[in-house]
Amino acid sequence: MATITKRRWSNKSGEHEAWVLAWTDATGKRHKRQFDKKRDAEAHRTEVTHQVAVGTFRADASSTTVDDAVTSYLKLLTERRDRGEHVTEHYLRTVEGQLRNYVAPTEEHRAKQPEKTRIIFDGHIGPVKLSQCTAKVVSDFRDRLRTAGVGVVTTRRILGSLSRALQNAVEADLMAVNPAANIRVTGKRGEGSKKVVPPSKLDLARTLAEAKGGLAVRMRLSASAGVRASELYFLRWKHVSFNTGELTVDGRVDAYKNADTTKSVAGIRTVPLSSAMLNDLRAWRAAAKNKEADDLIFPNSRGGFMDHKNILTREYRPLIKAVSAKAKEEGKLYKAFNWHALRHFAISTWIEAGLQPKTVQTFAGHSSLAVTMSRYGHLFPSDSHRNVMDQISSSIFGDGAQMAHDEQDAV
Known part of the structure; x- marks a missing residue:
């Protein structure tokens, strides 16, 4: 049961009031959170009540951000690289670039990039709390990437790295489900096509x-x-x-x-x-x-x-x-x-x-x-494809019909 109570107090700066949301999770642990506005407390009550009911509530998710999850994941990759566990320097830097350029940028990372190639993307989700990182948040992030001109393939790679970072957060019990796991990236017809034209x-x-x-x-x-x-x-x-x-x-x-x-x-x-x-x-x-x-x-x-x-x-x-x-x-x-x-x-x-x-x-x-x-x-030569179709059609047109007739006569 989640309850909201009004709290009033006064100090040298004057009279104050706030709304306190209190609830108990599935393990019996009590939680409290204070809001300045009642509507915010009511909105969060609806959210945590649902999470507790379906078993997806995680206490740390309300204070841990996507940026924190990214930092933790990059730390894990760094440790795996140092131990020689199939994480190369190239892979680590590639993933770091995807996450720090688009998902959760930091000034430190941007400062390391040459000014001419520095990527500035303002549609990131670094500050988003894990408790609020839903499939809708991730899909909106995907749409902002595409609107900013990021290609289909690159967007897929960015979301792939984000999904792995959030899955690491799931395994650390910071969130119950990975909201990026099933987000698809589609482009316009022909976009992202990799048909090649070799040199003559x-x-x-x-x-x-x-x-x-x-x-x-x-x-x-x-x-x-x-x-x-x-x-x-x-x-x-x-x-x-x-x-x-x-x-x-x-x-x-x-x-x-x-x-x-x-x-x-x-x-x-x-x-x-x-x-x-x-x-x-x-x-x-x-x-x-x-x-x-x-x-x-x-x-x-x-x-x-x-x-x-x-x-x-x-x-x-x-x-x-x-x-x-x-x-x-x-x-x-x-x-x-x-x-x-x-x-x-x-x-x-x-x-x-x-x-x-x-x-x-x-x-x-x-x-x-x-x-x-x-x-x-x-x-691949189109004639060979046509020959195959001609062979298949023989069982449908002409020869195929004659074969069926002959078999019937044999019976």
């Missing part, structure tokens, strides 16, 4: 013709085996089987040059290599200073992991700029492409060669066939 064979050939040394080898391997840049720099000679002509991918290098697991379990894969690519790697190994099984195939000058940002700045972008200038001077068409497009090119050639979608998914290391089809489905 001619544009790639012109680019490779101007590439030299290790850059050329790395580009050819990326464009034939479909490895991501992060996976490329992780490769060691033991990952190449010259006898069977295969490349094994089982790790990557994160943005902070730390060894990491692949993006998903499906990312661990074996990809066949062409004879030309194997010969290219043989020649590269023969000229390498370090060529033992555990040595990196593409080390930096100190034998460690390469820095992809540095490669882009010092080698790749100047190459693309030079090829573009040369094509323009010769009056030829040339469409520049980024490094990741080399992976798109590899996957597009597998599709062109007639590999089945499931095989393409396996070689690409996609987490699901749905990912493969959402990005590359438009590249």
